[in-house]
Amino acid sequence: MEKYFFRFEGKTFIERLVDSLRPVVDEIVLVARNADQCERFSHLDGVRCVRDIKRGIGPIGGIHAGVLASHGDVLFVCACDMPCVSTLVVEELFNALGDYDAVIPSWDPEMLEPLHAVYRKEPLMHYLDDHASLSLRDMVKSLHSRLFPVERLRPADPDLITFTNINKLEDLEGISPGDPP
Numbered sequence: 001m002e003k004y005f006f007r008f009e010g011k012t013f014i015e016r017l018v019d020s021l022r023p024v025v026d027e028i029v030l031v032a033r034n035a036d037q038c039e040r041f042s043h044l045d046g047v048r049c050v051r052d053i054k055r056g057i058g059p060i061g062g063i064h065a066g067v068l069a070s071h072g073d074v075l076f077v078c079a080c081d082m083p084c085v086s087t088l089v090v091e092e093l094f095n096a097l098g099d100y101d102a103v104i105p106s107w108d109p110e111m112l113e114p115l116h117a118v119y120r121k122e123p124l125m126h127y128l129d130d131h132a133s134l135s136l137r138d139m140v141k142s143l144h145s146r147l148f149p150v151e152r153l154r155p156a157d158p159d160l161i162t163f164t165n166i167n168k169l170e171d172l173e174g175i176s177p178g179d180p181p
Helices: 013-021 035-040 059-069 087-095 121-129 136-142 169-174
Strands: 028-032 047-051 074-078 102-108 116-120 145-149
Touching: 013 028, 013 074, 013 087, 028 035, 028 059, 035 047, 047 059, 059 074, 059 121, 059 136, 074 087, 074 121, 087 102, 087 116, 116 121, 121 136
Parallel strands: 028 047, 102 145
Antiparallel strands: 074 116, 102 116
């Protein structure tokens, strides 16, 4: 089963994510493996689904396709297996961008959240057009990135559940029902 179709509190992960992002973004671009997978997302109003262009290279490939398809200058990049993304946290990350190329939540200097972060399109595209590494860490290091301590996000999300990613259904047991998205 594909993770974005796991259900939590009556909605699929992807529905929860879209609902959390709508108040703080101008567009939502979803990257899928192929046309068949895009078709499975066609019920999501106001969501544009595009296919991977550089297949088989992991998250860098998905980011590449999403950045190419986006119209905005500043982008929020997120993984699809995060059912509790907080609208307030995303808004805080956008507000923290300043003159940086990216705002990357960090637990410490080595533990980063590059798939729950804000990026400027142009520098990110410049990196993605000509990169040797498939490492998100290398991508973050190549940009003028602001590492944003997750502790500073607690006023918006006291338990920091916005960063919870789910790899199997059993992982849902670790999220308390009623926790705010």
